[in-house]
Amino acid sequence: MSLFKPWWRLALLLTIAGLLVAATLAAPYVTFVSSAVTPPQEQLVIVAPGSSFATVSKQLRAAGVVTDTRYFGWLARWKEAAGRIRSGDYMFRSAATPGEILDRLVKGDVYQYPLTIPEGLTLEEIAARIEAKQLGNAERFLAAAHNPELLKALGIEDGSAEGYLFPETYLIPKGYGEKRLVRRMVAEFRKRLPADFAEAAKKYNMTLHELVTLASIIQKEVARIDEMPLVSAVFHNRLRIGMRLQSCPTVIYGLDEFDGNLTRKHLETYTSYNTYRFGGLPPGPISNPGTNALAAAANPAEVKYLYFVARGDGSHAYSTNLRDHNAAVRRYQLKR
Template identity: 40%
Template structure:
């Protein structure tokens, strides 16, 4: 009798072991086999608060897994079912269940590109962020003009104008304006090394003044080689207490500028009209790139006091008003 019982128990254990082995083999085979052989990309959004079963349903409905119960079991064995991170993901039908789980656990969410060109101001940056699908421009501008937030990020001004470093960034969907701004400001400070701070002290300029001057240089020329020359003109004029007379500063102070600068604009009394005020305007007029900042700190050694556009993206530089007037006739009036 005892032998029969032991024999039955043996067969039960053996059957159980075989079943476990077969299940383990089945799950291993499933977990390393993609749903399809072709790469078909799928963007899926895992909202915060979704349960694991709901996530599994989404993956199954999108054709990313072939069996829901197997996927759930694999996830529980790996203790991954409670570690999934919310976000937007780019998955593919040629990914294995293990790869899908690893991506959801690691939080490797889909990132979207945001490119800010050199010389963009806050309004343009806000519009670019909205066009890229991140935030409403009004929400971005509200965040970018909060003086308290600017102070929290060590910006020596009431807004972030000039301090949102122009570059290409990658952000996940759902990123807030504050998060975008913080990333851009962090990039700005990484591009303003101690060497620049030391040089600013040598010139007797604050960081805010350096960024302001750099923003004007950035807007005055698209030719990288000219930036130190443009800088030298402004430094020379500042030393002689001459007005900077920079058109981009005038334009910045005009509401709803239509692209046509007029004599009345040059006579307008605004804080940014450097035809009317002496010295630098109260703040930056755009976000300068590193080269413009460097040019502001390390101008070329010249005696130039004037420059005029040659209408080919470069400028003619002059030391005297007489020479400048001749250049204006030649390049602007075509006389």
Template identity: 40%
Template sequence: MKKIRFTFLFVIAALAISAVLVFVSGRWYLSQPIQGESATPLLLDFRGGESARTVTAKVTEHFQGGHPLVSYRISQVFADIDHLQAGLYEIHGQQSWFDIWKVLSQGREKTFTVTLVEGLTFNQWLAQLKEQPYLVSKSSDLNDSELKQTLGIKEPAIEGVLLPETYSYRAYTTDISILKQAYLSMQTVLSEAWEQRSDRCPVDSPYELLILASIIEKETGLADERPLVASVFANRLEIGMRLQSDPTTIYGIEDFDGNLTRAHLREKTAYNTYRINGLPPTPIAMPGKASIEAAANPVRSPYYYFVADKSGGHVFSETLEEHQQAVRRYQLNQE
């Protein structure tokens, strides 16, 4: 009788130890990397309403070629799927199953970024946004008037009133959301620049500041030149001299083919600053913060002219004669 009891207890103990070992080994397995750092990440689009088995099957299929038994057993451990948040998640091979479930349960969705570059036009931005992954295009469903109303824009045009910046978004965000962020960000930057403008600032309103900043943005990409370019335009506006800016003229040409001709310069349009006095009616591109600050605080200089020197910068001149010499040297290759 004692021998039977001993055998029974031994079996119970063995089963208990086996259960503990299975539990421990299972926990150990679930805490190990699924595959490794070299594995291609998986974009797991979890929309909710899926079972734990479906989620684990997608992961095992991607990283381990699909093992239904493994997937089933893991899904039993993580059977409580209700608390997982819907979204797009990036799963890496060096993550464990515990890591994956933590990511899903905490809603740590993959984020994307889009950099809207200064100096581009609004239409160029829209084309760029359409190419962004997992970004839903809604702006294309609206005309300019409807889009302005949706974004809350009170200025005459959308051009120039959105701040160039890098914006983050999650999957299935709309481009409208990003454009709203860009508009609000520009309002903040513009307000600060206007409040901190110097007495050299040649314009009468924040919107005119944007227009001038957009011209500066298109004229130079060099940080140390922006205040000088701003000074040239400030000097010209102060004495009533026309701005004579090629980028403004180009903006007013429909279907511009890249060749600015004398005929273009003679044509009177709202944006041809060779033919109109003062500023064009709207910005001609999206100005960055640096160009806005340069427009608000142009340096004092004796310059009224500048010409590209073909090395990425410009040569600045005080007089028309000096400017014409610079044009002959750098544009016409005449010494």
């Protein structure tokens, strides 16, 4: 006698057949989900605000990041991720499974663009560079760098963030925000400020802002790191005896326009930054100095130099008196 009635046999066969069909259909999906895909080359996928999941899936498929938009949609529905994708620029370089890609899109793990700020740039030059890299608007950045409330919150006593935007390579996503970028650059300045800087300001009877101003002048005057303490000593010595700094970069900073040719007329121009006309330091920094210039301002060389002149090879000749300085000028500048 049979253990199963005919209809039970049929039901069992149909169930087995159904499972086999399901397994056959599921196999490609399982393979899709578990397989990491390596793009043919570095791929940047820009997810615009408001993009539908279908649109994003097609972008990823076109970039070679996913192999099947239908399976990718199934996975997104299962993970409840379809409506949680964040806009932004996504860079795909290495192998990743569809699940890993979805996780990146949901977390907003967007590409960080490198923004390199060299030492000695002015605030306006930094703003222009940010806009050129399409990482912000120059006018909005300048406005943020002059925002009284923001400056107060950042502990900057001047009316500008000039001098406090630390030169570094920053990794910035699109849409980072100009105020946020100012905060980040000032935070980096605080982090990288030499440990003895505040104490040095007291030692030389300066405010921290004044010592930053001096560092910014040193940064513009000399490129060689080994000479920065010497230039610092020249300016410290001049300040101590009440001698004008007579720094050309300060004059240039105060000009509305400058074509690269500094003339006597420029040296006679009336601006608060003209250290040929006025004694002491200018009212604020003239550039954004790096660590070496900041350290040099805080630690001038122990020399009695009062003058220096460019030799024409990137180095400078230093003198303790005007006679020797004039001789150096004739030798290196006038070639006599």
